[in-house]
Amino acid sequence: MDRKIKVLLAKPGLDGHDRGVLVVARALRDAGMEVVYTGLRQSPEQIAEAALQEDVDVVGLSSLSGAHGHLLPAVVRALRERGLERVLVVAGGVIPHQDIPQLEAAGVRRVFGPGTPTADVVDFICREVRPAW
Amino acid sequence: MSWGGDDMEETERRRVAEARERWEQKVLAPLMANSPEIRPAFRTASGLPVARLYAPDREGQREYLEGLGFPGEYPFTRGVHPTMYRGRLWTMRQYAGFASAEESNRRYRFLLDQGQSGLSVAFDLPTQVGYDSDHPLACGEVGRVGVAIDSLDDMELLFAGIPLDRVSTSMTINAPAAIILAMYVAVAERQGVPLDKLEGTIQNDILKEYAARGTYIFPPGPSMRLVTDVFEYCYHQLPQWNTISISGYHIREAGSTAIQEVAFTLANAVSYVRAATAKGLDVNKFGPRLSFFFSSHTDFFEEVAKFRAARRLWARLMREELGATNPRAWTLRFHTQTAGSTLTAQQPDNNVVRVTLQALAAVLGGTQSLHTNARDEALSLPSEASARLALRTQQIIACESGVTASIDPLGGAYWVEELTDAIEAQAREYIQRIETMGGAPAAIEVGYMQREIQESAYAYQRSLEAGDRKLVGINAFATPEEPPADLWQVEAGVEARQRARLERRRRERDTARVERCLEEVRRAAAGRDNLVPRFLEAVKAQATLGELCDVLRSVFGEYRQPSV
Incomplete structure (x- = not known):
């Protein structure tokens, strides 16, 4: 059980804002997780394929362009098509509060808004992926 | 000394x-x-x-x-104009654009009615990366962060009822800047406006896209050629136009320090000057049309000093190292936007106060134009009410604060002068390091600027979480609060309507003429002819932005980000 928690961080769509996702990548690594970052402009299919290839526990999606309503559920669908139902999907970025219930219903387990301490993200992932610990 | x-x-x-x-x-x-x-x-x-x-x-x-001098004279520490705001206020220019061309046009007319003095166009992401609204990768993004422009039709709707000889227009577009500029020129021609009357700015700054902003399309080499094609075209056709807005804003937003913002921006600027000179253009002719764009943060005196340092350093670089002898080519004229990354989703009204401080720093730093952010920008695009309040914020500084009465009023303040010297010195060190790496494109290619920016961003986040740095409403004076309810949203259906318009336009145009124009673009792209006139002919034939970018992709290839 000493395998590190493995996280894929991704930027779906055309959004170029990567400050947040890069900071989260560093924070998760510092917390002992293994992190793979896809880089910009990934389609939902590419993200799901990377999650499959890398055999990750968590997919973290960053979206600041307002296209989250379309892109995030599309990533969840693409993961399910590959049998990755058990992968924990979380998101962060500029996502209006009123949109969160719809994203959660689509299978995004938690949306982290602006100003979230990275420690909260680490705690949530640890709790969800390794509940026994 | x-x-x-x-x-x-x-x-x-x-x-x-x-x-x-x-x-x-x-x-x-x-x-x-x-x-x-x-x-x-x-x-x-x-x-x-x-x-x-x-x-x-x-x-x-x-x-x-030697260090300060007089406004309007080398080294321009105290300002680029002899009278500064006593002669003319800065241009109040709020960045706006969303959904369709018609809706953006309505917002522009609203802002002009409210006393705004210039337009600033935001384009949606598909437009910024050269995809038409019906491209698969555009799905979900059409009209989100700006207006969707597919063809000249959209551009005409965007400026309907706005005489282009009476406003100055800034357009935030980079990789396909030359094509969007061609569309603007075509609209002006249809309005009967002589091109030498057109005033405005096209961002056209591709280097910072690789380093910080992310809306690149082509590799650096051909991208630099597009940038300098615009310099050359504008010198002959649009003499009043700012051919580039060399931007530190996005570098700072990505997490850099104030010093890195100045350093990387000016390092990029040096590379543009070298590229244009290598193409055979005269620095004394294109130099005066270069403009700049900086962020303004809340650390007040550092920001004021930053603007002054940037102005002096650019004058010195242009005169001492890049061989410019025309004093107008030495001046760093800049637009400022208050820093979006400093805004908090928590207690959003506090953002009005942050924006006020940031705007004041920009004015005391001698900005030529200013965008003040709206309080709800950490949550969504601004509502009309918060867009108006943001504009009022700078109008109050202009009309009521009295800071415009004397030029560079903080000049001579001991701390401000020391900060100005320190920022200039440290930025110069960075620029020299980048020069030894082979210039800005080389430094970006090996990920140097990106790493420097990321380090600063992470250090900032850590200092925040360790409590070494306090942000009101985040790690100090936080209060439980209800999520805001009245957020502005892009209306559903924009994407479908935009696609329908595009489809109709494709059906109703002269296909053979479009093909001929695209072929001409392909030929010019593979050779050395200036591409802007070819883009102009093509957009007049209703070739779309996506079609033109596809031709360029096939000739130039596409840039792939190095993995981190």
Whole structure:
């Protein structure tokens, strides 16, 4: 059980804002997780394929362009098509509060808004992926 | 440079230094023994050390004429115009654009009615990366962060009822900048406006896209050629147009310090000048049309000093290292936007106060135009009410604060001058390091700027989470609050309508003429002819932005980000 928690961080769509996702990548690594970052402009299919290839526990999606309503559920669908139902999907970025219930219903387990301490993200992932610990 | 051989001034400096020593021993030390200062050391947001007190006892101070001089004269520390805001206020230019061309057009007319003096166009992401609205990768993104422009039809709707000889227009577009500029020129032609009357700015700054902003399309080499094609075209056709807006804003938003913002922006600028010169253009001719774009943060004095340092450093680089002899080519004219990354989703009304401080710093730093952010931008695009409040914020500074009455009012303040010197010196060191790496494109290619920016961003986040840095509403004075309810949203259906319009346009145009124009673009792209006139012919034939970018992709290839 000493395998590190493995996280894929991704930027779906055309959004170029990567400050947040890069900071989260560093924070998760510092917390002992293994992190793979896809880089910009990934389609939902590419993200799901990377999650499959890398055999990750968590997919973290960053979206600041307002296209989250379309892109995030599309990533969840693409993961399910590959049998990755058990992968924990979380998101962060500029996502209006009123949109969160719809994203959660689509299978995004938690949306982290602006100003979230990275420690909260680490705690949530640890709790969800390794509940026994 | 010291105060030089002037014995009187050196004597005065020593007297002050001795008096400071006495003050520190007799007055300060006994007090500090009982009540120490709240922190062992003070620093600016960028990490520059801050002394307890600045006074005229510093060694190595610059001479006034060499370091500061007069506004409108080299080295322009005090401003680029001899009268600054006594002659003309800065341009109040709010970045806006969303959904369809019609809706953006309505917002522009609203802002002009509210006293805004220039337009600033935001394009949606598909437009920024050269995809038409019906491209698979555009799905979900059409009209989100700006207006969707597929063809000349959209551009005409965007400026309907806005005479282009009466407004100045800034357009935030980079990789396909030359194509969007061609569309603007075509609209002006249809309005009957002579091109030499067109005023405005096209961002056209591709280097910072690789380093910080992310909307690149082509590799650096052909991208630099597109940038300099615009320089050349505008020199002949659009003499009043700012051919580029070399941008530190996005570098800062991505997490850099103020010093890195100045350094990387000017390093990029040096590379554009070198590329244009290598193409055979004369720095004295294209130099005066280069413009700049900076961010303004809340660490007030550092920001004021940053603008002054950038202005002086650019003048020196242009004159001493890039061979410009035309004084107009030495001036750094800039737009400022208050820093979006400093806004909080928590207690969003506090953002109005942050924006006020940031806007004031930009004005005291001598900006030529200003965008003030709206309070709800950490949550969504601004509503009409918050867009108006943001504009009112700078109008109050302009009309009521009195800071416009005298030029560079913080000039001569001991701390501000020391900060100005420090920022210039450290930015220059960065620029020299980048030069030894082979210039900005090479430094970006190996990920140097990106890594520097990421380090700063992470250090900032850590200092916030460790509590070394306080943000009101985040890690200080936080209160439980209800999520805001009245957020502005892009209306559903925009994407479908935009696609329908595009489809109709494709059906109703002269396909053979479009094909001929695209072929001409392909030929020019593979050769050395200036591409802008070919884009102009093509957009008039209703070739779309996506079609033109596809042709360029097939000739130039596409840029792939190095993995991190």
